[in-house]
Amino acid sequence: NWRMEDFLEKKIREIRETVGENKVILGLSGGVDSSVLAILLNKAIGNNLIPIFVDTGLLRLNEKSEVVENFEDLGIDLVIVDAQEKFFEVLKGVEAPEEKRKIIGHTFIEIFNETAKKLLEKHGDIKFLAQGTLYPDVIESKVCGSKSAAKIKTHHNVGGLPEKLPFKVIEPFRNLFKDEVRQIGKILNIPEKIINRHPFPGPGLAVRIIGEVTKESVEKLRKADYIFIEELRKENLYDKVWQAFSVLLPIKTVGVMGDYRSYENVIALRAVNSEDGMTADWAKLPSEFLNQVAKRIINEVSGINRVVYDITSKPPATIEWE
Ligand code: XMP
Numbered sequence: 001n002w003r004m005e006d007f008l009e010k011k012i013r014e015i016r017e018t019v020g021e022n023k024v025i026l027g028l029s030g031g032v033d034s035s036v037l038a039i040l041l042n043k044a045i046g047n048n049l050i051p052i053f054v055d056t057g058l059l060r061l062n063e064k065s066e067v068v069e070n071f072e073d074l075g076i077d078l079v080i081v082d083a084q085e086k087f088f089e090v091l092k093g094v095e096a097p098e099e100k101r102k103i104i105g106h107t108f109i110e111i112f113n114e115t116a117k118k119l120l121e122k123h124g125d126i127k128f129l130a131q132g133t134l135y136p137d138v139i140e141s142k143v144c145g146s147k148s149a150a151k152i153k154t155h156h157n158v159g160g161l162p163e164k165l166p167f168k169v170i171e172p173f174r175n176l177f178k179d180e181v182r183q184i185g186k187i188l189n190i191p192e193k194i195i196n197r198h199p200f201p202g203p204g205l206a207v208r209i210i211g212e213v214t215k216e217s218v219e220k221l222r223k224a225d226y227i228f229i230e231e232l233r234k235e236n237l238y239d240k241v242w243q244a245f246s247v248l249l250p251i252k253t254v255g256v257m258g259d260y261r262s263y264e265n266v267i268a269l270r271a272v273n274s275e276d277g278m279t280a281d282w283a284k285l286p287s288e289f290l291n292q293v294a295k296r297i298i299n300e301v302s303g304i305n306r307v308v309y310d311i312t313s314k315p316p317a318t319i320e321w322e
Contacts, residue, residue: 004183008040011172015044018170022127025116025167028053028078029202030067033132033173035194036185040172041130042076043188050079050126052115054108057084058204058218061226070194079119083111091206091213097322100213101154104203116165129167133174134181136276152318155202177276198243199277207322211250221248223301224267231293232271241283244271246297247310247321255305264305267297272319280314 024041028034028051041049051071055064064080071078090107094100120126140155173181178199185195205221206213225246232238249266256262269290274280294307310317 001183001187004180005187008184008187011040012044015041015170015172019045019048019128021048022125023048023050023123024128024130024170025119025126026051026130027112028067028071029200030059030063030070030197031200032178032185032195032197033134033181035070036181036188036190037130037132037173038071038076039074039188039190040184042074047077049076049130050119050123051076052079052081052112052119054081054083054111054115056087056104056108056204057215058087058104058206058213060200060205060229061222070191073191079115081111081115083107086111087206088213088215093212095211097207098154100206100322101203104206105154108202113165116167120166127166127168128170129165130170130172132181133171135173135175135177136278138174153320153322196239198238198241198245201320207320208245208247209250210247210321217248220265220301220303221246221267224248224297224304227296227300228269228293231289231296235289237285237289241271241285242274242280243277243319244269244283246270253306257305262305264303266306266308267301267304268308268310268321269293270310270319270321272314274314274319277319278314280319282311282313285309 024045026034026038026041026049028038030053034051038049038051053064053067068078068080087104087107090103091100094103116126116129137155176184182195201207205218205225208225209217209221211217228244228246229238232241232244238244247268247270249268252263252265254261254263271283271285272280273283290309297304297307
């Protein structure tokens with residue numbers, strides 16, 4: 001695609017001119033946008049890019065090790081911050097979705113800023129902060145900022161805003177849509193497993209656990225979600241849906257296990273097709289496939305005795321449950 005190749009060459013030139021011999025920090029989530037951005041910056045300025053990966057404790061099963069390995073393979077070193085305890089502490093007793101989002105957003109910025117300050121003390125020449133902001137993020141924040149639009153969710157993106165930090169922000173993807181970022185990823189030969197990943201929200205699994213987030217609830221959801229995604233990949237369905245995930249519901253329902261009554265939590269499966277996340281249709285996954293996923297979740301995840309499939313489109317529902 002000549003248009004994207006031109007765009008890419010131009011961006012690399014621009015980044016080199018802007019950054020010079022200085023350093024750039026970047027919040028890396030492992031998702032498509034920040035990964036492609038990190039690789040692009042690495043190509044443009046090499047080791048002058050310092051990517052920061054924060055383990056919030058709200059990541060999917062094996063996610064941290066996969067991200068670390070993917071970047072090791074590409075020869076890019078990450079600064080890894082383990083903030084799991086901090087996030088569980090601040091989320092204790094919090095149930096309201098917007099409160100969760102705000103707390104996670106603030107905590108993330110706090111941790112990112114602390115890390116940035118330490119890095120700044122170590123290398124004096126960090127002048128820039130790169131963010132993988134996309135065009136829809138720019139639009140959405142404009143809409144959310146206007147008085148007439150009802151605010152639906154406070155979206156949080158890795159990196160947040162660097163209040164009081166002496167960095168200039170660079171956002172090379174500000175005018176792009178997600179599929180264009182994927183095209184750039186392809187031109188840069190980024191492995192498919194990175195560029196074809198489903199979107200994952202900034203607040204992570206916390207917005208997929210309805211009610212209080214605890215270590216135990218995260219463990220349960222991680223296992224169920226892993227099974228769903230593993231089965232989608234096995235049946236070649238992963239790339240056919242735009243996004244898929246599991247949600248842990250705090251309610252308990254009655255079931256029967258052998259001769260015994262069980263009283264356990266519910267997992268909801270969500271899979272959607274979409275262009276840009278603004279609207280979405282629920283994915284008509286084969287019933288045999290759903291049956292197989294439900295059986296595995298019940299058998300392999302303790303504390304779950306019921307699995308349901310979400311058949312609501314957006315609108316009226318949103319993609320995430322919180
Ligand atoms: P909703 O739930 O608003 O989600 O229909 C639309 C798309 O956005 C993702 N999402 C987020 N992405 N930070 C993000 O970067 C967030 O806080 C956030 N919340 C939702 C969601 O996964 C879906 O792809």
